[in-house]
Amino acid sequence: MTSTQQELTVTIGGVSRTLPTVRAGGMGRVPLVEFIGDSEFTNAVAQEMVALIPEGTEVLLTVVTNALPLTHELSDRSGLPYVCARKKRRTYMQNPIIQDVPSMTLGVAETLWLDGPHAARLKGKQVTVVQDVVASGGTAQALARLVERAGGTVNGYLAAFRQGDSTLPLVALQSLPKTL
Amino acid sequence: MTSTQQELTVTIGGVSRTLPTVRAGGMGRVPLVEFIGDSEFTNAVAQEMVALIPEGTEVLLTVVTNALPLTHELSDRSGLPYVCARKKRRTYMQNPIIQDVPSMTLGVAETLWLDGPHAARLKGKQVTVVQDVVASGGTAQALARLVERAGGTVNGYLAAFRQGDSTLPLVALQSLPKTL
Numbered sequence: 001m002t003s004t005q006q007e008l009t010v011t012i013g014g015v016s017r018t019l020p021t022v023r024a025g026g027m028g029r030v031p032l033v034e035f036i037g038d039s040e041f042t043n044a045v046a047q048e049m050v051a052l053i054p055e056g057t058e059v060l061l062t063v064v065t066n067a068l069p070l071t072h073e074l075s076d077r078s079g080l081p082y083v084c085a086r087k088k089r090r091t092y093m094q095n096p097i098i099q100d101v102p103s104m105t106l107g108v109a110e111t112l113w114l115d116g117p118h119a120a121r122l123k124g125k126q127v128t129v130v131q132d133v134v135a136s137g138g139t140a141q142a143l144a145r146l147v148e149r150a151g152g153t154v155n156g157y158l159a160a161f162r163q164g165d166s167t168l169p170l171v172a173l174q175s176l177p178k179t180l
Numbered sequence: 181m182t183s184t185q186q187e188l189t190v191t192i193g194g195v196s197r198t199l200p201t202v203r204a205g206g207m208g209r210v211p212l213v214e215f216i217g218d219s220e221f222t223n224a225v226a227q228e229m230v231a232l233i234p235e236g237t238e239v240l241l242t243v244v245t246n247a248l249p250l251t252h253e254l255s256d257r258s259g260l261p262y263v264c265a266r267k268k269r270r271t272y273m274q275n276p277i278i279q280d281v282p283s284m285t286l287g288v289a290e291t292l293w294l295d296g297p298h299a300a301r302l303k304g305k306q307v308t309v310v311q312d313v314v315a316s317g318g319t320a321q322a323l324a325r326l327v328e329r330a331g332g333t334v335n336g337y338l339a340a341f342r343q344g345d346s347t348l349p350l351v352a353l354q355s356l357p358k359t360l
Contacts, residue, residue, distance in 0.1 A: 020297075022272035032272055036248065036264045037298055039255040065244055065266075068216065069252035075219040084216045086245075092202035092212055117200075118217055 007031075008180060012160075012173060013044035021180050028179035033133055033161060035070045045160050045173065046073035049130075052171045053078055054156030057128040059121060061143055063087065063112060067132040070160065074130060082130070083121050085112045085146060095119075097149050101142030110139075114146050122152035133176070134159040137166030187211075188360060192340075192353060193224035201360050208359035213313055213341060215250045225340050225353065226253035229310075232351045233258055234336030237308040239301060241323055243267065243292060247312040250340065254310060262310070263301050265292045265326060275299075277329050281322030290319075294326050302332035313356070314339040317346030 008031045009018045017038070021029035035042045053060075053074070060082040062071040068084060075082040087110055089096065095116035102109050129143045134157070144154045162172035188211045189198045197218070201209040215222045233240075233254070240262040242251040248264060255262040267290055269276065275296035282289055309323045314337070324334045342352035 020272075024271075036244075037262055037301075039252050039262065042252060043256060064216075065248070068245070068248050072219050072222060072249035072252060076223060082217055082219065091204075092200075121217075 006180070008176070010174060010176075012041075013048045015041050015044035017041050030163070030179060031176050033066070033176075035066050035132060035160075036068075039069070042069050042073055046070055046077055048173055049074055049158060049160060050077045052158055052173070053080070054128055054158070054171070056126045057155050058125040059083060059127045059152070060130045061085070061122065061127050061147060062130040063139060063143060067130060070132060071130050081121065083114070083118045085114045085118075085143065087112065089113050090115070097146055099142050099146050099149070101139050110142075112139075112142055112146060114150065119146075119150040122147055122150040125152045126155040127152045128156045128158055129154065131157075131159045133161045133163055134166060134168065134170055134172065135163045135178075137168040137170075140166075140168055140170070186360070188356070190354060190356075192221075193228045195221050195224035197221050210343070210359060211356050213246070213356075215246050215312060215340075216248075219249070222249050222253055226250055226257055228353055229254055229338060229340065230257045232338055232353070233260070234308055234338070234351070236306045237335050238305040239263060239307045239332070240310045241265070241302065241307050241327060242310040243319060243323060247310060250312060251310045261301065263294070263298045265294045265323065267292065269293050270295070277326055279322050279326050279329070282318050290322075292319075292322055292326060294330065299326070299330040302327055302330040305332045306335040307332045308336045308338055309334065311337075311339045313341045313343055314346060314348065314350055314352065315343045315358075317348040317350075320346075320348055320350070 019031040024030045063085040093115045097114045099112045157170040159172045163176040199211040243265040273295045277294045337350040339352045343356040
């Protein structure tokens with residue numbers, strides 16, 4: 001990992017990306033990881049993450065939006081099904097599970113929505129929570145609550161990047177600096 | 181395609197899905213196509229769509245959320261890069277292009293946001309607009325305006341499903357009934 005004052009270069013599976021940095025609340029500048037619009041980087045990261053999926057995992061659970069193509073690829077490469085929570089209510093949802101998440105990174109409360117038919121796919125399953133970047137761990141904890149409320153069991157936490165010092169039992173490919 | 185009163189079964193590339201139907205405004209019930217959370221169906225549809233990408237295409241452009249894993253796969257399988265517009269302003273965006281879209285399907289106006297660095301990837305390029313389902317064509321037209329405003333040229337319109345009778349010069353795998 002190479003850091004200059006304004007940007008950061010990461011290399012995963014032989015693919016390098018120079019991440020721009022963006023201002024985040026009172027935290028200074030944080031590196032911006034974008035999987036959306038970058039299938040080459042997404043695939044390289046997914047390929048490395050497959051080996052880190054905790055043993056016993058039956059279903060992957062993620063949340064929109066940036067981790068969506070990554071989790072699709074993880075599902076494709078591992079053969080495990082995945083479920084994706086939304087951040088807005090969709091008109092077609094049936095008996096959704098609604099879970100608040102206090103997001104330290106953004107400084108605003110968010111709400112996760114899991115459509116009933118998708119929640120049913122977690123019931124009785126060993127579920128691993130998948131994210132692009134875990135900072136405070138607040139979103140991961142909200143996803144874990146969704147798993148429990150859907151009748152599943154949390155089998156582990158997997159992310160491409162860890163940022164900061166959450167106490168979550170998290171497996172991640174690389175650590176990003178909290179500020180640059 | 182097999183239709184009963186409340187659901188519809190589609191088969192693409194050997195993969196079948198029974199689509200639930202959902203109420204949509206005053207339009208009765210419409211079939212719900214979900215690529216999110218279904219990597220097997222996403223891959224089957226992407227594989228069939230690759231052959232339909234218009235000749236000369238240099239970049240694919242789509243919009244969140246349901247078409248995102250599909251377009252990721254299309255990019256992966258075709259080797260073409262893709263760009264994805266958002267439906268909300270993100271705090272990190274730099275000089276985004278902002279484009280209103282009147283959505284007939286939802287009955288509410290939406291706004292598309294294309295981050296400046298992503299818009300730059302469309303400049304001078306032949307761009308094909310990719311969507312999951314095209315109904316009125318309003319979102320497709322807004323995406324086309326984004327292409328033009330970013331300095332690119334619209335090379336064609338590609339969707340998994342067509343629904344209704346938009347006059348757009350659209351290539352789609354299958355047609356869905358407008359109501360059931």
